[in-house]
Amino acid sequence: MNYYVHTYEFEGYIIMSHTGPIINFESVDKFYGNFHALKDITISVNPGERMVICGPSGSGKSTLIRCINGLENHNSGKLTVDGVEVFEGSKDIIRLRQEIGMVFQQFNLFPHLTVLENLTIGPIKVRKISKPEAEIMARKYLERVHIPEQAEKYPAELSGGQQQRVAIARSLCMESKILLFDEPTSALDPEMINEVLDVMVELADTGMTMVCVTHEMGFARKVADTMVFMDEGKIIEVAPPEKFFSKPDSDRCREFLEQILEH
Amino acid sequence: MQRVFRTNIGALIAMETSGSIYMKGLPVRRPPALNRFLSSTPVSIVIYCLIVGGILYSSFKGAQSMGYNWQWYQIPKYIYRYTDNGFQFGELMFGLWTTITLSFSAFALAVILGLLLALLRLSGLFIGTKVAVCFLEFVRNIPLLVLVYLFYYVLGPVFKYDRYTASILCLAVYHSALISEILRAGINAVAQGQWEAAKSIGMSKAQMYRYIILPQSIRFMLPPMTGEVIHMVKSSAIVSVIAVAELTTLGQNIISDTYMAFEIWFTIAAIYMVVIMILSIGASQVERRYTVTN
Numbered sequence: 001m002n003y004y005v006h007t008y009e010f011e012g013y014i015i016m017s018h019t020g021p022i023i024n025f026e027s028v029d030k031f032y033g034n035f036h037a038l039k040d041i042t043i044s045v046n047p048g049e050r051m052v053i054c055g056p057s058g059s060g061k062s063t064l065i066r067c068i069n070g071l072e073n074h075n076s077g078k079l080t081v082d083g084v085e086v087f088e089g090s091k092d093i094i095r096l097r098q099e100i101g102m103v104f105q106q107f108n109l110f111p112h113l114t115v116l117e118n119l120t121i122g123p124i125k126v127r128k129i130s131k132p133e134a135e136i137m138a139r140k141y142l143e144r145v146h147i148p149e150q151a152e153k154y155p156a157e158l159s160g161g162q163q164q165r166v167a168i169a170r171s172l173c174m175e176s177k178i179l180l181f182d183e184p185t186s187a188l189d190p191e192m193i194n195e196v197l198d199v200m201v202e203l204a205d206t207g208m209t210m211v212c213v214t215h216e217m218g219f220a221r222k223v224a225d226t227m228v229f230m231d232e233g234k235i236i237e238v239a240p241p242e243k244f245f246s247k248p249d250s251d252r253c254r255e256f257l258e259q260i261l262e263h
Numbered sequence: 264m265q266r267v268f269r270t271n272i273g274a275l276i277a278m279e280t281s282g283s284i285y286m287k288g289l290p291v292r293r294p295p296a297l298n299r300f301l302s303s304t305p306v307s308i309v310i311y312c313l314i315v316g317g318i319l320y321s322s323f324k325g326a327q328s329m330g331y332n333w334q335w336y337q338i339p340k341y342i343y344r345y346t347d348n349g350f351q352f353g354e355l356m357f358g359l360w361t362t363i364t365l366s367f368s369a370f371a372l373a374v375i376l377g378l379l380l381a382l383l384r385l386s387g388l389f390i391g392t393k394v395a396v397c398f399l400e401f402v403r404n405i406p407l408l409v410l411v412y413l414f415y416y417v418l419g420p421v422f423k424y425d426r427y428t429a430s431i432l433c434l435a436v437y438h439s440a441l442i443s444e445i446l447r448a449g450i451n452a453v454a455q456g457q458w459e460a461a462k463s464i465g466m467s468k469a470q471m472y473r474y475i476i477l478p479q480s481i482r483f484m485l486p487p488m489t490g491e492v493i494h495m496v497k498s499s500a501i502v503s504v505i506a507v508a509e510l511t512t513l514g515q516n517i518i519s520d521t522y523m524a525f526e527i528w529f530t531i532a533a534i535y536m537v538v539i540m541i542l543s544i545g546a547s548q549v550e551r552r553y554t555v556t557n
Contacts, residue, residue: 071459098465108460112478121474122464174464 028077039233052220055230101171105183109155116151141169161192181212358513372435377442402440430502449484489546
């Protein structure tokens with residue numbers, strides 16, 4: 001395990017972390033029945049690192065990211081997140097999930113709650129923060145995603161892009177250490193993709209640890225520290241973006257990039 | 264072709280007289296004349312009146328031919344009466360009150376039992392699922408009447424409770440099986456993504472149910488639940504076989520005293536109908552309020 005010192009600025013504080021990787025996969029395998037979804041995954045994410053995972057559909061990228069907060073359970077190998085091992089039935093998983101925010105392709109906002117309640121329900125019920133305090137925080141994060149005026153509305157009254165930004169704000173409200181994005185722009189109309197990507201770029205600039213599954217290569221080029229390419233459940237290529245986009249090692253990866261960068 | 268042309272002219276005249284609406288397309292062809300005739304409101308009312316009138320007339324004729332002595336004037340005193348002490352409710356109203364309290368306490372108990380069963384079934388625990396399924400199969404495959412006898416003549420002496428308690432327990436157990444299925448369907452109708460979102464903000468299972476899943480499943484549950492309340496009031500009549508003093512039992516008692524079978528049964532049917540119609544109107548109001556468009 002490689003140890004290193006990482007410094008970043010967050011909310012005006014200089015934060016120094018002095019640890020190993022915050023997410024660490026060691027030979028992780030995952031099966032759905034007979035289908036081998038993840039094959040011998042070994043990869044690690046350091047604090048503050050922005051990792052973008054891409055690959056054709058069915059390649060296991062979503063499964064990989066969902067393993068990190070225990071929405072899927074791996075069948076063999078070892079996965080540690082923030083120093084805690086993740087496995088099925090783990091007692092620590094509920095506490096660990098508070099440190100991991102997740103943004104979904106389908107937004108998954110709570111339709112029976114207003115935007116503000118969507119944002120505060122986690123802090124109030126899970127983190128046990130007082131309601132006024134949680135609301136102040138929620139409004140701050142709504143400001144951060146540029147929709148402070150929508151606080152009293154219900155999710156169904158918002159556009160797709162606005163809903164996804166609320167979902168991002170909801171994850172931020174948990175003040176978690178890691179943010180996971182599972183194809184956050186795939187369900188959006190084309191003209192709404194950029195408003196979400198802009199918010200994500202701004203987040204990346206704050207030094208948050210991010211793992212992002214996306215096909216938005218422009219975004220990836222802008223923010224990624226590490227690019228990962230997956231195919232058929234295996235990690236094919238791990239490289240910094242400069243190398244990844246100009247001369248990837250594997251032919252499969254080059255083919256894929258040619259396919260999606262053509263348009 | 265000629266028909267299209269004719270309706271066209273009618274529509275054009277309508278357009279000119281109304282003046283405000285202008286439709287560019289040709290009017291759609293109307294349904295055939297026979298269909299329009301049969302589905303019109305007056306014709307429906309006439310058919311309805313003929314059928315109902317026929318039934319009433321033939322039953323009246325039948326009663327006359329067997330020399331039945333109608334005594335409708337006797338009926339009001341079983342509903343209300345004026346004595347020296349002023350206004351008093353009659354026996355049938357006391358019976359109705361028992362029916363209502365019986366049904367609602369049984370329903371409350373059934374909801375609690377049903378929720379426990381549904382959660383057991385959804386818990387994913389092997390033993391929990393098996394216990395719930397066994398209970399459901401047990402209740403669902405026994406006729407309600409047999410269940411009533413079982414609760415009164417077998418379990419009653421064993422656990423030492425009276426007939427009123429027996430009837431509440433029996434109805435609650437019978438309906439809890441139906442209600443648990445309604446609750447389970449409602450919980451399963453909430454999108455999978457809601458569970459995942461709730462999990463990913465670190466909620467425990469109890470918190471997920473309480474704050475995210477149950478509030479959303481209520482709108483799926485309410486329509487069948489209100490139907491279940493109505494079903495409960497109706498099936499409560501069956502406890503008359505163990506002589507709980509509810510509406511049906513009191514009716515039977517009055518008949519055995521007075522031999523006015525026709526009038527009393529008609530009256531009891533009417534009382535049930537009124538109560539259930541009131542409940543149905545309430546139910547449709549509740550449904551309208553909780554219908555959320557996504």
